[in-house]
Amino acid sequence: MSNHQHGEEFRDQVRAWLAENCPAGARGAGPMSIGSRSIPLTPDLQAWRERMAEQGWTVPTWPEEYGGADLDRDQYRILIEELKRINARTPLTGRGVNYIGPTILEYGTDDQKARWLPLIARGEGGWAMGYSEPAAGSDLASLTTRAVLDGDHYVINGRKTWTSDAVDCDYIFVLVRTSPDKPKHDGISLILVAMSQAGVQVQPIRLLSGASPFCETTFENALARADDIIGGVDNGWTVGKRLLQFERSTHAGINISGSQGGRTEESGVPEVVLRYAGNESGHIGDPALRKRLTRYTMSGAAQQLTQQRIIEELKSRAPGFASSAVKLSGALLKQEGDELMIDAMGIRGLGVDESTFEKSELAVTRAWLYGKSLTIAGGTKEVQLNIIAKRVLGLPD
């Protein structure tokens, strides 16, 4: 199919292609591929990812030579609408297509783009993010993981913490200190590291929600190619911050690099509140709860309109500092919705075991617990507020 058609003709072709190529097992809620070699996919999900990659639609707006389809803004929107219409799952998600891929597109050399981007677009390998350290979270520039040049490789030593999904990942992009004598922001580089080597060790960390997506990742004389530093030696603070904008934009639903659109919606807050706190005629008797649900629904509509506006105004693949504002408002909104459901559910919202609670109830409880992390991950609420104050509103220090 040509990716250069417009409007309704493009929509018709997308619709016909999706009808034929999106398997039943890739529709509706469920797991999505992050490209990890160690997480097996069902045959339907595997076929879905491969077919979409062939079309260039795992990364629809990337250039064709790097595995994308060069879609313009309108075509991208149409593709997303059509994916949503059939409730198709995103064929490939994660830090490859959403964070490091767009960063390489923006800062990589031609050689780096040619070596990494097609591989990322096809989902050949899952990616972890090695930024935070035990003593460098919000104050990220204090990181101490060292990379020392030895011939055509860097030798890396140090410890990264909170590396999500690292146990299932094949690659990790790491912020390392390349010049310890320079001022702290000026001696950092962003480097790509293969995880299948003895020098990289991963230890899972268990979470409050019961899941264990977190890890601690230790580098002990780990090796990375010298030409896998993205954006130049000692330029990692600038490049690494841009990657964070891609991360925040992804959280906020305003990153147009990866294929975000097919994601299926989570359980609807109004439905859950009505089910537990509504009467037989579908009304919520408690006025305070009613008011909260109305406010939540209005904020949700405002959030969606803001997302759309920002996407329409985008001049690049993700916005700059505005990503902090939309990421933060999205996280607060999600937490508000979780609180509402838990309050409406009463004791049913505090489930711990499968024998007395329904699966859907346990899912709400887990989502509520997990939601606490949304104002920490990708930069805390306070850090986002600082960025908004300084960079968006231009307030003095």
Ligand SMILES: Cc1cc2nc3c(=O)[nH]c(=O)nc-3n(C[C@H](O)[C@H](O)[C@H](O)COP(=O)(O)OP(=O)(O)OC[C@H]3O[C@@H](n4cnc5c(N)ncnc54)[C@H](O)[C@@H]3O)c2cc1C
């Ligand atoms: C679900 C989840 C996934 C994550 N995944 C990854 C990952 O894959 N890779 C990775 O590298 N990291 C990851 N992180 C780590 C995350 O980036 C850090 O937790 C975050 O940046 C905060 O750092 P910290 O935990 O060290 O807290 P601190 O920086 O120690 O902050 C503690 C408290 O102090 C406040 N604070 C700190 N500095 C300021 C300031 N200047 N002004 C006002 N308040 C301040 C903070 O807001 C916070 O409330 C993840 C975190 C979570 C929760």
